[in-house]
Amino acid sequence: MSLLKYESQQREPLVDGNKDYHQITEDIIGPIEMKPSRLWYIGFYISVALLMFGVYSIYREVTYGIGQWNLNKTIGWGWDITNFVWWVGIGHAGTLISAILLLFRQGWRTGVNRAAEAMTIFAVMCAGQFPIWHMGRVWMAFFVLPYPNSRGPLWVNFNSPLLWDVFAISTYFTVSLLFWYSGLLPDFATVRDRAKTKFRKMMYGVAAFGWTGSTKHWQRHESLSLVLAGLSTPLVLSVHTIVSFDFATSVIPGWHTTIFPPYFVAGAIFSGFAMVQTLLIVVRKVMNLQDYITLGHIEAMNKVIVLTGSIVGCAYLTELFIAWYGQNPYEWYAFSQNRANIFTPYGWSYWLMMFCNVVSPQLFWSRKLRRNITVTFFMSIIVNIGMWYERFVIIVTSVYRDFLPSSWSTYYSPSIWEIGFYLGTFGLFFTCFFLFAKYFPVIAVSEIKAILKTSGENYKAKMTDIEKSDAEKFYIEKVEHAH
Amino acid sequence: MAGGIKKFVVGSFDDEAVLFPAVKNVRKAGYKIHDVYTPFPVHGLDHAMGLRETSLHTAGFIYGVTGTTTALTFMTWVFTKDWPLNIGGKPNFALPAWIPITFELTVLFAAVGMVLTFCYLCNLAPFVKKHHFHPRATDDLFVMAIECTDKTDDASLQSFLQNTGAKEVNVQIAETGWWIGRYDKEQKLYREEKGY
Numbered sequence: 252m253s254l255l256k257y258e259s260q261q262r263e264p265l266v267d268g269n270k271d272y273h274q275i276t277e278d279i280i281g282p283i284e285m286k287p288s289r290l291w292y293i294g295f296y297i298s299v300a301l302l303m304f305g306v307y308s309i310y311r312e313v314t315y316g317i318g319q320w321n322l323n324k325t326i327g328w329g330w331d332i333t334n335f336v337w338w339v340g341i342g343h344a345g346t347l348i349s350a351i352l353l354l355f356r357q358g359w360r361t362g363v364n365r366a367a368e369a370m371t372i373f374a375v376m377c378a379g380q381f382p383i384w385h386m387g388r389v390w391m392a393f394f395v396l397p398y399p400n401s402r403g404p405l406w407v408n409f410n411s412p413l414l415w416d417v418f419a420i421s422t423y424f425t426v427s428l429l430f431w432y433s434g435l436l437p438d439f440a441t442v443r444d445r446a447k448t449k450f451r452k453m454m455y456g457v458a459a460f461g462w463t464g465s466t467k468h469w470q471r472h473e474s475l476s477l478v479l480a481g482l483s484t485p486l487v488l489s490v491h492t493i494v495s496f497d498f499a500t501s502v503i504p505g506w507h508t509t510i511f512p513p514y515f516v517a518g519a520i521f522s523g524f525a526m527v528q529t530l531l532i533v534v535r536k537v538m539n540l541q542d543y544i545t546l547g548h549i550e551a552m553n554k555v556i557v558l559t560g561s562i563v564g565c566a567y568l569t570e571l572f573i574a575w576y577g578q579n580p581y582e583w584y585a586f587s588q589n590r591a592n593i594f595t596p597y598g599w600s601y602w603l604m605m606f607c608n609v610v611s612p613q614l615f616w617s618r619k620l621r622r623n624i625t626v627t628f629f630m631s632i633i634v635n636i637g638m639w640y641e642r643f644v645i646i647v648t649s650v651y652r653d654f655l656p657s658s659w660s661t662y663y664s665p666s667i668w669e670i671g672f673y674l675g676t677f678g679l680f681f682t683c684f685f686l687f688a689k690y691f692p693v694i695a696v697s698e699i700k701a702i703l704k705t706s707g708e709n710y711k712a713k714m715t716d717i718e719k720s721d722a723e724k725f726y727i728e729k730v731e732h733a734h
Numbered sequence: 735m736a737g738g739i740k741k742f743v744v745g746s747f748d749d750e751a752v753l754f755p756a757v758k759n760v761r762k763a764g765y766k767i768h769d770v771y772t773p774f775p776v777h778g779l780d781h782a783m784g785l786r787e788t789s790l791h792t793a794g795f796i797y798g799v800t801g802t803t804t805a806l807t808f809m810t811w812v813f814t815k816d817w818p819l820n821i822g823g824k825p826n827f828a829l830p831a832w833i834p835i836t837f838e839l840t841v842l843f844a845a846v847g848m849v850l851t852f853c854y855l856c857n858l859a860p861f862v863k864k865h866h867f868h869p870r871a872t873d874d875l876f877v878m879a880i881e882c883t884d885k886t887d888d889a890s891l892q893s894f895l896q897n898t899g900a901k902e903v904n905v906q907i908a909e910t911g912w913w914i915g916r917y918d919k920e921q922k923l924y925r926e927e928k929g930y
Contacts, residue, residue: 270875271874272773272874273873273874303740356746364788397808397812403817404816405817405818408819409809409812409835410832412834415835419836419838422838426841428847429849433849433852436858437773440872441872444866444869444872445858457860460858460859460860461860461864463769463866464772464773464871464877466768466769466770466772466776466779467769467776467785467788467856468858469774469858470787470788471788471790471856474788474790474791479848480793482798482844483841485837486841493834496834498912503849572891586817613785697775700776701775
């Protein structure tokens with residue numbers, strides 16, 4: 252058998268076990284065809300219950316008004332915008348994996364990109380809820396769209412970062428969805444062609460859009476994926492940049508800094524990867540996909556976590572330094588008192604954030620810990636908590652003491668309906684994710700097949716034999732001819 | 735292309751390393767490959783079949799430019815002509831502040847346009863029904879379909895395919911819908927490509 256491609260033996264295999272093309276289909280599509288497990292039902296019902304609680308919280312907020320939340324005179328944005336930024340940030344890892352790592356030709360992305368992209372889409376759906384319901388009169392939400400209207404027409408303010416957000420988030424959602432779905436077409440076709448029941452054949456047939464696997468279609472599909480990746484890469488950077496503009500273009504101490512865009516983007520990727528770890532560590536175990544989401548994959552993601560965590564740490568120290576160096580008394584007060592002074596009302600949240608985001612990820616410099624599932628899982632939760640607190644610190648500590656000290660006394664803590672809304676988005680997220688895990692191929696089957704012969708464990712073993720026999724002969728016969 | 739009943743000789747391969755020489759030999763022998771159906775993108779197969787490059791990315795560029803101009807002209811018209819607003823005494827033509835929306839619309843137009851074009855060109859839509867030559871073409875087989883003409887001797891073609899390494903060979907009659915045979919024109923003949 253001649254080899255089509257050759258990959259260095261230094262690289263860990265990306266697909267473990269003795270696999271062939273059919274086995275990959277069986278392993279990944281198989282769970283879709285089985286009845287969901289008891290664990291799945293329990294998880295799904297808990298998610299739906301949370302979602303219902305969220306719906307009720309929103310009902311209260313819409314019926315009685317924003318007063319249902321404990322926002323006050325100085326804190327006009329509290330948990331809601333914190334949650335918005337947090338969820339948007341979570342989404343970023345999915346696009347990074349599916350787009351940026353595709354451009355960088357990182358083979359390991361194939362194992363995790365489908366689930367990570369699904370996470371992106373669900374996270375953006377959750378994020379979108381917060382600004383929409385925060386509008387109060389939500390039935391007028393469509394006023395944010397620039398459409399010809401009977402009020403003049405009075406247009407939206409294109410100079411406002413809040414409107415940029417509308418465009419950024421909706422574009423991000425649309426493009427992510429298209430990218431994800433175009434990748435799903437061939438895999439839906441695989442499910443359709445294996446289907447035993449008429450109903451399944453019809454449903455997946457509709458979902459697969461009549462995909463046949465024609466060479467010409469694949470050629471176009473490859474071109475489409477590459478260009479969509481190229482478009483998504485600046486897009487994902489722009490989205491959190493624009494989210495950070497919501498703060499950075501204002502004149503509030505602690506927000507008015509130029510470091511915000513890169514700092515927000517790094518933080519977003521950091522928290523997103525943590526969420527991918529949380530989800531995939533569970534998924535690989537429950538669905539028996541350890542051969543496809545290997546320890547190597549988890550280690551690679553932990554490397555991204557330690558890198559982005561350190562970037563975020565540098566950003567924290569930089570903004571602290573610049574606040575002092577800039578000698579603006581308000582800016583320095585916000586940092587030295589409202590945040591870094593642990594004895595002020597919210598000082599604890601700053602140090603909690605510092606610990607979770609800067610100190611704890613440093614554990615991942617150790618290879619042993621990077622490859623430890625339990626440590627990774629706990630770390631992913633800690634990072635997610637830390638990144639939530641980052642947004643909380645930025646928002647609340649900057650606004651709870653405004654320029655009028657007489658309004659400083661009120662301590663903001665969320666009402667049950669604010670918390671309920673947040674829990675409700677968890678419900679939405681996990682309801683979607685459970686449905687995805689049951690009915691969708693959670694790993695990109697066709698992409699795994701495409702890398703099998705270069706990165707599959709059994710194929711790598713065969714290459715080793717050939718290599719050993721005669722390195723020079725191997726090079727001339729196999730490598731040169733392959734190209 | 736008008737519909738009709740067409741006959742195909744179909745050979746299924748289980749290894750892409752066998753498929754490549756087979757494609758070459760079939761084309762060399764003067765047969766015209768209707769299509770090869772694969773479970774994943776096999777790199778270089780399009781070249782081996784003599785298909786031309788896709789220009790989908792060019793379409794994407796054009797859609798992107800459309801998005802850029804749409805955003806810029808619309809915002810300019812709104813803020814300088816239709817309803818100029820004084821926002822903090824800043825200029826009405828506030829180009830730097832419009833960059834984010836311009837960028838987002840560029841990406842949006844390019845992505846949506848490209849996906850729709852892709853679906854149109856490949857005839858992909860929710861309720862489209864197509865003839866599938868082999869159910870395992872989306873699983874683990876590489877399925878080559880060769881269109882028969884009046885002159886084709888399908889018995890000899892079948893044995894020819896078997897000799898090139900096909901695991902399964904059969905003859906199928908397919909009703910050609912409007913999607914079949916679309917690529918006839920863009921596939922070069924082997925001898926034209928090699929110049930003899």
